[in-house]
Amino acid sequence: MTTTQAIPPVLGRVPMRDLMTAPYPTLAAIRESTPAFAVENNGYRMWVITRYEDVRQVLSDPSVRRDLVAHRKEINSHCLVRVQQRAHLPHGSRRSFFDRDGDEHRRLRGLVGSIFSPGRLVALRADTERITAELLDKLPVGEPVDLLDRFARPLAGTVICDLVGVPVDERNMLAVLETEMITSPVITEIEEAAQRLHDFSVELVALKRERPRDDLFTALLHRHDEGRMSLDELTSTYVLLLVGGMEPASAIGNGVFTLLTNPDQTARLLADPSLFAGCVDEIVRYESPFRFVPPRYTTAPIELDGVTIPAGELLLISLAAANRDPARFPEPDSFDPDRDTKGHLGFGYGVHRCLGAELGRIETATALRALFERFPRTRLTVPPDDAVWRPGKFMRRLDTLPVILN
Numbered sequence: 001m002t003t004t005q006a007i008p009p010v011l012g013r014v015p016m017r018d019l020m021t022a023p024y025p026t027l028a029a030i031r032e033s034t035p036a037f038a039v040e041n042n043g044y045r046m047w048v049i050t051r052y053e054d055v056r057q058v059l060s061d062p063s064v065r066r067d068l069v070a071h072r073k074e075i076n077s078h079c080l081v082r083v084q085q086r087a088h089l090p091h092g093s094r095r096s097f098f099d100r101d102g103d104e105h106r107r108l109r110g111l112v113g114s115i116f117s118p119g120r121l122v123a124l125r126a127d128t129e130r131i132t133a134e135l136l137d138k139l140p141v142g143e144p145v146d147l148l149d150r151f152a153r154p155l156a157g158t159v160i161c162d163l164v165g166v167p168v169d170e171r172n173m174l175a176v177l178e179t180e181m182i183t184s185p186v187i188t189e190i191e192e193a194a195q196r197l198h199d200f201s202v203e204l205v206a207l208k209r210e211r212p213r214d215d216l217f218t219a220l221l222h223r224h225d226e227g228r229m230s231l232d233e234l235t236s237t238y239v240l241l242l243v244g245g246m247e248p249a250s251a252i253g254n255g256v257f258t259l260l261t262n263p264d265q266t267a268r269l270l271a272d273p274s275l276f277a278g279c280v281d282e283i284v285r286y287e288s289p290f291r292f293v294p295p296r297y298t299t300a301p302i303e304l305d306g307v308t309i310p311a312g313e314l315l316l317i318s319l320a321a322a323n324r325d326p327a328r329f330p331e332p333d334s335f336d337p338d339r340d341t342k343g344h345l346g347f348g349y350g351v352h353r354c355l356g357a358e359l360g361r362i363e364t365a366t367a368l369r370a371l372f373e374r375f376p377r378t379r380l381t382v383p384p385d386d387a388v389w390r391p392g393k394f395m396r397r398l399d400t401l402p403v404i405l406n
């Protein structure tokens, strides 16, 4: 029997503290109790979706939209429940294909689509190996070091900035601003970081015009000059690629943490280091950096296992919960590098699936293999339960990764 879910008069709050301290039991409890759970998040009513099949269904439904700027009037009249809670991000900074639907998404994604050609990926693998070795050479051995700060973030930052063409002396603030924009719990910090990244991309446009180079940002500027993308689309795409390109830092951090807390599995990988490449998808399934993807908006009713979510609602879709759904992955809460991870959703699903997944795999596998081959007796300096995760509900990221290399 189908029931149209009445919008509850009192909404649940996303259990923030539980999501930080025990994300998987918290998401599992929602997944087991209902296919769609209405919560208040950042001042808006949203429906949490956690089941594997449901997540795939909504992420591939063309009536479910990503462009919240285009629908902002309806969203603010329907879904806003606490006005003082919401972040104000400049509309012009949300015009990349990440925030678009249909033909506009296709047009803009198509303009950068060829950056990850097979030939380019071969070159990127060699670059990644060189940068990884250079960073490892500089790390102190036998004393505490934060691997996120000194290894994972500089690695991801250098690879993406080299690829798109950000000059070396302009890169300093990227990791800090990206971390604040994506994972800060403080609305003013999110707003300020988003504004500064937008301003930075405006400066980069001027720089590329003045000093064009054989790089992706110069190529995209030409697409703008040819009339194929607006200025807001260009600057938003710059920010998207820089922010997306930092994501391997989370996967490397989550991967190092997972391997250090699963020593038997790590010993197996070290006995046959070619297995490192294959374990990256299991890391991205097991500790999905995107706990939730950015909110979607329904333009038609959605039917999920007997429950109907009306049109005009926001969805909070959890990749982390779907990736640990026992209906899809047996013993989902164990880390198993031999698992068949086919169909995992850690890189998303549908038209917005990750554009840089292959580069993300290369960076994560290279970093883990090089680190553990060189320092096989590395250990955490804190008990795993005391690890500090970034606040913010959307991402699963460590704040620091204190280890002693050995």
Ligand code: HEM
Pocket (backbone or CB within 6 Å): 097, 098, 099, 109, 160, 240, 241, 242, 244, 245, 246, 247, 248, 251, 284, 289, 290, 293, 294, 319, 345, 346, 347, 348, 349, 351, 352, 353, 354, 355, 356, 357, 359, 360, 361, 364
């Ligand atoms: C292991 C590392 C990475 C993970 C786990 C990851 C994860 C994801 C996920 C889950 C999405 C879908 C978001 C959604 O549906 O709203 C996504 C989209 C995207 N990612 Fe990644 N990503 C990674 C690395 C990268 C890299 C290296 C780049 C390089 C620029 C990148 C660029 C993008 C872009 C441009 C999109 C937007 C695609 C679209 O909207 O059509 N990602 N990523």
